[in-house]
Amino acid sequence: MKLKRQTHAELCELQRRTGSAIMRRLNGASRMQQTWMDGRRTADVVAEFIKPNDRLTSFDRIEIYNRQYWFRLIDCLYDDYRGLHAVLGQAKFNRLTIEYLDRYPSRCFTLRNLGSRIGQFLDERPDLIQPRAELAREMAKFEWAQVVAFDGPVETPVTVDDLLGANPTKLRLALQPYITLLELHWPLDDWSIALKNSANTLRSEASNAVESEAKTAIERPKLPKKKTVFVAVHRYQNMLYYKRLEPAAFAMLAALRDGRTLEAAVGAVMESNEDRDWSAEVQKWFANFTSMGWFCRRK
Amino acid sequence: MKSSTQFSIAAAALSGLLMGTAARAATVAVPTTPANHQSIQKSVDAGQKAAIKLADSADKHDCAGKNDCKGKGGCKTGDAGCKGKNSCKGKGGCATNK
Amino acid sequence: MPANRFNGFTDLGIGIGLRVPHYSHILSKKPTCDWYEIISENFMCDGGRPLEVLDEILAQYKVVQHGVSMYFGSTDPIDRLQLRKLKELVKRTKTPFLSDHLCWGSVDGTYTHDLLPVPYTFAAAKNTAERIKFVRDTLEIPIVVENVSSYAEFHASEMNEWEFLSEVVERADCGILLDVNNIYVSSQNHGFDPYDYLNGVPFDRVGQIHIAGHSKFEKYTLDTHDHAPIPPVWKMYAHAIEQVGSTATLLEWDAHIPSFDEVHGTALKANRFLSQSVDQRKTKKRLLSTSAV
Ligand SMILES: [Fe+2]
Numbered sequence: 109m110k111l112k113r114q115t116h117a118e119l120c121e122l123q124r125r126t127g128s129a130i131m132r133r134l135n136g137a138s139r140m141q142q143t144w145m146d147g148r149r150t151a152d153v154v155a156e157f158i159k160p161n162d163r164l165t166s167f168d169r170i171e172i173y174n175r176q177y178w179f180r181l182i183d184c185l186y187d188d189y190r191g192l193h194a195v196l197g198q199a200k201f202n203r204l205t206i207e208y209l210d211r212y213p214s215r216c217f218t219l220r221n222l223g224s225r226i227g228q229f230l231d232e233r234p235d236l237i238q239p240r241a242e243l244a245r246e247m248a249k250f251e252w253a254q255v256v257a258f259d260g261p262v263e264t265p266v267t268v269d270d271l272l273g274a275n276p277t278k279l280r281l282a283l284q285p286y287i288t289l290l291e292l293h294w295p296l297d298d299w300s301i302a303l304k305n306s307a308n309t310l311r312s313e314a315s316n317a318v319e320s321e322a323k324t325a326i327e328r329p330k331l332p333k334k335k336t337v338f339v340a341v342h343r344y345q346n347m348l349y350y351k352r353l354e355p356a357a358f359a360m361l362a363a364l365r366d367g368r369t370l371e372a373a374v375g376a377v378m379e380s381n382e383d384r385d386w387s388a389e390v391q392k393w394f395a396n397f398t399s400m401g402w403f404c405r406r407k
Numbered sequence: 408m409k410s411s412t413q414f415s416i417a418a419a420a421l422s423g424l425l426m427g428t429a430a431r432a433a434t435v436a437v438p439t440t441p442a443n444h445q446s447i448q449k450s451v452d453a454g455q456k457a458a459i460k461l462a463d464s465a466d467k468h469d470c471a472g473k474n475d476c477k478g479k480g481g482c483k484t485g486d487a488g489c490k491g492k493n494s495c496k497g498k499g500g501c502a503t504n505k
Numbered sequence: 506m507p508a509n510r511f512n513g514f515t516d517l518g519i520g521i522g523l524r525v526p527h528y529s530h531i532l533s534k535k536p537t538c539d540w541y542e543i544i545s546e547n548f549m550c551d552g553g554r555p556l557e558v559l560d561e562i563l564a565q566y567k568v569v570q571h572g573v574s575m576y577f578g579s580t581d582p583i584d585r586l587q588l589r590k591l592k593e594l595v596k597r598t599k600t601p602f603l604s605d606h607l608c609w610g611s612v613d614g615t616y617t618h619d620l621l622p623v624p625y626t627f628a629a630a631k632n633t634a635e636r637i638k639f640v641r642d643t644l645e646i647p648i649v650v651e652n653v654s655s656y657a658e659f660h661a662s663e664m665n666e667w668e669f670l671s672e673v674v675e676r677a678d679c680g681i682l683l684d685v686n687n688i689y690v691s692s693q694n695h696g697f698d699p700y701d702y703l704n705g706v707p708f709d710r711v712g713q714i715h716i717a718g719h720s721k722f723e724k725y726t727l728d729t730h731d732h733a734p735i736p737p738v739w740k741m742y743a744h745a746i747e748q749v750g751s752t753a754t755l756l757e758w759d760a761h762i763p764s765f766d767e768v769h770g771t772a773l774k775a776n777r778f779l780s781q782s783v784d785q786r787k788t789k790k791r792l793l794s795t796s797a798v
Contacts, residue, residue: 113628114626114661123580126612172657177618214617215615217584217616218549219467220546259551259552259555260550268428301457348456348457349455350457370421371414374417377416390423395424396423398424398431399431399450400427401431465525467546469760470571471728474720
């Protein structure tokens with residue numbers, strides 16, 4: 109028994125030191141760095157607070173946690189950004205995730221939000237995603253939209269009572285928060301499906317639902333050719349969907365999302381082609397959108 | 408001229424909104440049977456279903472320890488960290504672990 | 506003590522962790538299973554498929570919530586949003602009690618998402634117990650804390666792990682989720698006798714037991730949950746059951762997850778020890794009543 113007991117302040121300080129060792133970047137060989145932030149040997153620093161045992165030094169023991177930290181979080185980002193991984197290739201993806209976690213370590217209790225700032229980070233660090241910076245940025249947005257569509261919040265959809273007698277010049281609607289509208293310059297929806305299918309074919313089809321591993325290097329589809337598409341990433345009956353939209357429908361939904369009135373949003377349609385008779389088309393679109401519960405009341 | 412056309416399209420939009428909302432309300436009210444489930448799905452154009460079912464996505468959280476990266480994206484450079492990942496499966500040891 | 510105030514006076518039997526690869530089997534085949542343990546954080550979301558699946562499971566099965574991010578041993582302020590979301594989930598699942606780990610994992614608002622060992626000090630015990638009490642009082646539900654597997658120890662420790670566990674649960678007046686595999690893993694890593702640990706646990710506070718598989722490397726043992734428990738862990742489990750009595754037991758399997766039937770079948774091996782415990786208790790009772798006559 110020690111004479112002097114640890115104080116609460118000392119406990120806080122010990123957790124701080126341990127945390128900085130655990131969350132510090134690994135070296136190029138995925139091991140703990142040999143040199144501490146202040147130039148001392150890491151082994152000497154961690155030996156001050158971690159006990160060695162008969163097989164492992166203090167350095168070895170804290171290194172287990174240091175590696176676990178990075179492996180766990182990089183793996184989690186990979187799960188959410190497989191398309192980005194495919195666009196960049198493994199080496200660049202790894203570098204990106206390490207830089208990202210260093211810049212934006214997790215500040216939330218749930219790993220669900222770990223990759224929430226990847227899009228922002230790619231804007232800040234285009235050097236990490238060259239020469240496919242634009243494609244990578246779009247892929248990241250497309251993939252984060254899927255996380256949101258998967259388990260994002262849902263609001264009560266508008267009801268007939270909300271709409272009866274509504275004046276289109278005043279009516280403002282909101283889009284469900286789980287829906288993301290994206291103008292993409294590559295058909296990433298088709299490509300993502302091809303990518304997932306190619307991965308799935310390499311998984312063993314064992315019965316009774318088992319977790320299986322991709323067996324060999326995945327021969328993934330070639331990168332897509334440029335083509336502008338308008339997509340809503342959403343969920344319907346709790347399944348994830350990519351819905352292609354006509355440019356005019358996209359513009360209209362974006363206008364509604366941004367708070368414009370129904371009539372003003374319709375103006376966005378007319379801008380694309382004044383001569384076309386839009387009424388029947390627009391009616392069909394809206395019937396379809398609302399049958400999926402896409403609109404809710406604006407708060 | 409433009410504003411009257413615009414208003415008539417807006418009115419069409421509103422009637423579409425009402426149609427869809429009413430149709431949705433009806434499907435919510437009626438218990439789903441395999442037959443009407445199919446007809447509801449047919450009438451809705453949700454787009455392409457993502458290839459992986461939502462239920463098949465991975466759990467984010469567990470309380471297991473990690474000594475490798477199960478995903479293909481983990482591990483810096485994919486060498487040291489992941490080296491031995493396959494080779495250590497089922498052998499009770501991994502070259503990269505002390 | 507199968508049912509006690511720490512597990513909401515439940516007697517759940519043998520369960521397994523609810524994991525994604527088994528969803529379709531469970532939902533379509535509705536196999537028999539006494540109960541499932543869910544990782545709370547996987548369902549602390551705002552909508553979508555996870556909650557739909559959960560509701561379907563709740564309609565058919567008993568569910569207990571197990572958390573991985575409350576970090577009772579951290580010194581950061583408790584995240585109110587997290588607590589609010591957890592309370593919403595508790596209301597949804599009606600879990601009879603809630604478990605999380607005797608560990609820390611966040612510092613200055615940054616999360617490691619790992620279960621880190623606490624220095625076994627009186628200051629840490631006080632801090633941990635206060636947080637457990639706060640969470641329990643906020644959620645209005647019994648709490649059991651789980652001993653973790655660890656790979657490192659602190660010079661600062663003022664007692665051993667089981668003394669620390671006892672200190673915390675006595676101070677917080679909470680229960681224990683006894684993970685016998687974690688005791689085994691830590692005993693391998695720190696060189697103590699796992700039975701010294703087991704015998705040092707205040708048995709009357711055990712509300713649930715975990716069993717799991719681990720991986721042995723050349724110089725350390727890792728709690729990987731990627732295969733069935735090994736015989737020494739079953740032996741420890743038998744010993745724990747002898748001491749504690751028939752207690753809700755759960756098998757954790759988180760990686761290389763085999764079929765539902767294999768996981769559930771493995772968990773059911775615990776029955777052997779549970780029924781022995783019941784028999785022993787009956788015999789003991791009979792002997793006592795005979796001697797009284
Ligand atoms: Fe456990």
